[in-house]
Amino acid sequence: MVVGAGIAGMTIAVELARRGARVQVIADPSRSPTTPVAAGMLAPAAETDFGEDLLVRLEQDARTAWEALAATLERNGDTDVLFEVRGSLVAAQTPGDLDHLRRMVDLQRRFGMTASLLGARDLVDLEPALSSHLAGGALLPDDAQVDNRRALAAYDTWAAKLGIERIEAAVRAVHPDAVELADTSRLQADTVVVAAGSWLRDLVEVALQPVRGVTIRGTLPVGLAPRHCLRGELRGRRVYIVPRASHEIVIGATSDEAPLTDRDPRARDLLDLLDDARTLAPAMGELAVTDVSVGFRPATPDNLPIVGRGDDGVWVHGGHYRHGILLAPFTATLLADAIVGDGVDPRLAALSPTRLRSRA
Numbered sequence: 001m002v003v004g005a006g007i008a009g010m011t012i013a014v015e016l017a018r019r020g021a022r023v024q025v026i027a028d029p030s031r032s033p034t035t036p037v038a039a040g041m042l043a044p045a046a047e048t049d050f051g052e053d054l055l056v057r058l059e060q061d062a063r064t065a066w067e068a069l070a071a072t073l074e075r076n077g078d079t080d081v082l083f084e085v086r087g088s089l090v091a092a093q094t095p096g097d098l099d100h101l102r103r104m105v106d107l108q109r110r111f112g113m114t115a116s117l118l119g120a121r122d123l124v125d126l127e128p129a130l131s132s133h134l135a136g137g138a139l140l141p142d143d144a145q146v147d148n149r150r151a152l153a154a155y156d157t158w159a160a161k162l163g164i165e166r167i168e169a170a171v172r173a174v175h176p177d178a179v180e181l182a183d184t185s186r187l188q189a190d191t192v193v194v195a196a197g198s199w200l201r202d203l204v205e206v207a208l209q210p211v212r213g214v215t216i217r218g219t220l221p222v223g224l225a226p227r228h229c230l231r232g233e234l235r236g237r238r239v240y241i242v243p244r245a246s247h248e249i250v251i252g253a254t255s256d257e258a259p260l261t262d263r264d265p266r267a268r269d270l271l272d273l274l275d276d277a278r279t280l281a282p283a284m285g286e287l288a289v290t291d292v293s294v295g296f297r298p299a300t301p302d303n304l305p306i307v308g309r310g311d312d313g314v315w316v317h318g319g320h321y322r323h324g325i326l327l328a329p330f331t332a333t334l335l336a337d338a339i340v341g342d343g344v345d346p347r348l349a350a351l352s353p354t355r356l357r358s359r360a
């Protein structure tokens, strides 16, 4: 029994069913998943940071795994998931920002990634959509992306083909061999995996902090879209622009702590995002906006996901924070192997729910 039907729930459900298990997925329609809100970046290079070696290595393995996964997912999910390797282009607004990018490029290379620093002219030659007022940037050519909405739909189709049953209900408590529903009924199961996104801490004892984020989707007139995934940090705020082969553009993302009920985007969220996107790439002012969405990144105190069995015998797949689309398909394979007894990857020790016992 898997609780949750976002990327974490559907990936572990499918991996368990592929290993021969009979699987049910139970999800509460009133808790709308964060997975469709994400931008779908599969970008270990752009996300590399100091002091996060285990996370970076996991992301590199997850990015490699996506290469083959995209084809398998498309075949079984009857959907083109728009996996693309466009590379990230990280822009620096000031000479100080460029110095920071130089240090990041050194770090990325230490992880064996391809990364190069570009001056202002080379940057605009490579990506004419960028503003000519930038100080320079970094090219990270191996970063990729997927259309996360299509990917989730493909997982739904694949799950149905594997005979995974879908139940719509709210879970109020979990046990190693059963879940209790809000209507007080009880469903028995051999194994329970909780993949409830930012609602995880309602069901299991882990420290988890939801981090609210807004993305904007739209389309641009032909010829104005950037070729790369563009990123930058402007006025202390992160902004990115993800162009897709479908001609959709995703702009993201805000970041603040707010209650899970706070689902309406603020005017200042939209003003900041669109202002920053236009500073990076002036043509963004022409975006025909089609969608604005709000989600909650399930963040852990050490930024690592929660993958494994808790002291209470309940399994957990979650806490993927800002990298769930990238990481969850890969961590689901590690978790499924551990659940069916096909071997325990040594990295799981560091991802165990027991490291985060107290409630946030």
Ligand SMILES: Cc1cc2nc3c(=O)[nH]c(=O)nc-3n(C[C@H](O)[C@H](O)[C@H](O)COP(=O)(O)OP(=O)(O)OC[C@H]3O[C@@H](n4cnc5c(N)ncnc54)[C@H](O)[C@@H]3O)c2cc1C
Pocket (backbone or CB within 6 Å): 003, 004, 005, 006, 007, 008, 009, 026, 027, 028, 029, 030, 031, 032, 033, 034, 035, 036, 037, 038, 039, 040, 041, 042, 169, 170, 171, 172, 195, 196, 197, 198, 199, 200, 202, 203, 211, 212, 213, 214, 215, 252, 253, 254, 294, 295, 296, 297, 298, 317, 318, 319, 320, 321, 322, 323, 324, 325, 326, 327
């Ligand atoms: C603005 C933004 C941009 C992002 N961009 C990226 C990106 O570019 N790349 C990337 O890799 N990641 C990105 N992320 C992160 C990614 O979206 C998340 O890590 C991921 O979607 C979390 O997936 P999940 O399945 O754990 O949770 P969710 O998708 O939130 O799913 C949770 C599921 O649990 C169910 N549920 C919860 N409680 C209960 C209950 N009590 N009973 C029954 N069901 C329950 C819900 O109904 C839902 O089905 C972004 C996130 C945000 C907010």
